[in-house]
Amino acid sequence: xxxxxxxxxxxxxxxxxxxxxxxxxxxxxxxxxxxxxxxxxxxxxxxxxxxxxxxxxxxxxxxxxxxxxxxxxxxxxxxxxxxxxxxxxxxxxxxxxxxxxxxxxxxxxxxxxxx
Amino acid sequence: xxxxxxxxxxxxxxxxxxxxxxxxxxxxxxxxxxxxxxxxxxxxxxxxxxxxxxxxxxxxxxxxxxxxxxxxxxxxxxxxxxxxxxxxxxxxxxxxxxxxxxxxxxxxxxxxxxxxxxxxxxxxxxxxxxxxxx
Numbered sequence: 001x002x003x004x005x006x007x008x009x010x011x012x013x014x015x016x017x018x019x020x021x022x023x024x025x026x027x028x029x030x031x032x033x034x035x036x037x038x039x040x041x042x043x044x045x046x047x048x049x050x051x052x053x054x055x056x057x058x059x060x061x062x063x064x065x066x067x068x069x070x071x072x073x074x075x076x077x078x079x080x081x082x083x084x085x086x087x088x089x090x091x092x093x094x095x096x097x098x099x100x101x102x103x104x105x106x107x108x109x110x111x112x113x114x115x
Numbered sequence: 116x117x118x119x120x121x122x123x124x125x126x127x128x129x130x131x132x133x134x135x136x137x138x139x140x141x142x143x144x145x146x147x148x149x150x151x152x153x154x155x156x157x158x159x160x161x162x163x164x165x166x167x168x169x170x171x172x173x174x175x176x177x178x179x180x181x182x183x184x185x186x187x188x189x190x191x192x193x194x195x196x197x198x199x200x201x202x203x204x205x206x207x208x209x210x211x212x213x214x215x216x217x218x219x220x221x222x223x224x225x226x227x228x229x230x231x232x233x234x235x236x237x238x239x240x241x242x243x244x245x246x247x248x249x
Contacts, residue, residue, distance in 0.1 A: 059216045063215065
């Protein structure tokens with residue numbers, strides 16, 4: 001599996017979807033933070049974050065997602081995540097964040113939950 | 116175990132404090148654990164735990180070096196990490212690891228801790244091989 005970090009975004013059903021792939025760590029989290037910050041400060045209160053192709057994620061990445069979630073909720077929106085990889089889900093479980101983020105099994109499901 | 120003696124492998128790694136080089140610490144952890152026959156789940160746990168260990172010392176620093184020692188015995192791997200400030204001066208202790216890092220370390224390794232050795236902020240962890248299940 002490709003470990004290189006990559007980020008892309010599109011709009012599905014009027015909802016912005018940010019898709020990340022590869023390893024999100026202390027070196028690669030800043031571009032994700034910047035992208036989410038740009039969306040949430042430009043009036044988008046809900047953003048779907050697709051982590052289906054993420055192979056590694058540390059506490060720096062969790063901090064970025066928690067910060068974005070806070071901004072979304074402050075403006076009445078949400079930050080649904082898309083995760084199916086057990087290793088990535090485990091990181092959310094052991095940090096107690098599965099009860100904080102809405103987590104979905106597909107982008108379509110996540111978009112449907114907020115459309 | 117060889118002839119009743121414990122087999123120990125020790126690997127040292129020294130890296131500049133640079134965000135894009137922390138990956139080397141976790142790659143080394145994975146390599147050492149893989150060569151010692153640890154399972155995939157244990158290796159993945161160790162990779163993330165070593166990342167968090169380094170982050171707990173680095174904080175927002177962008178200079179100095181991290182010195183890591185990986186010691187692998189029959190059923191466990193110990194990773195010791197210390198921070199050396201730029202110019203070889205003693206480093207000031209970093210902030211306590213944040214809550215997310217601590218939760219990750221608590222969940223993924225058997226023991227971990229922080230101290231100051233020879234004036235250097237240090238942190239360590241120990242991961243034991245998961246017991247085989249029937």
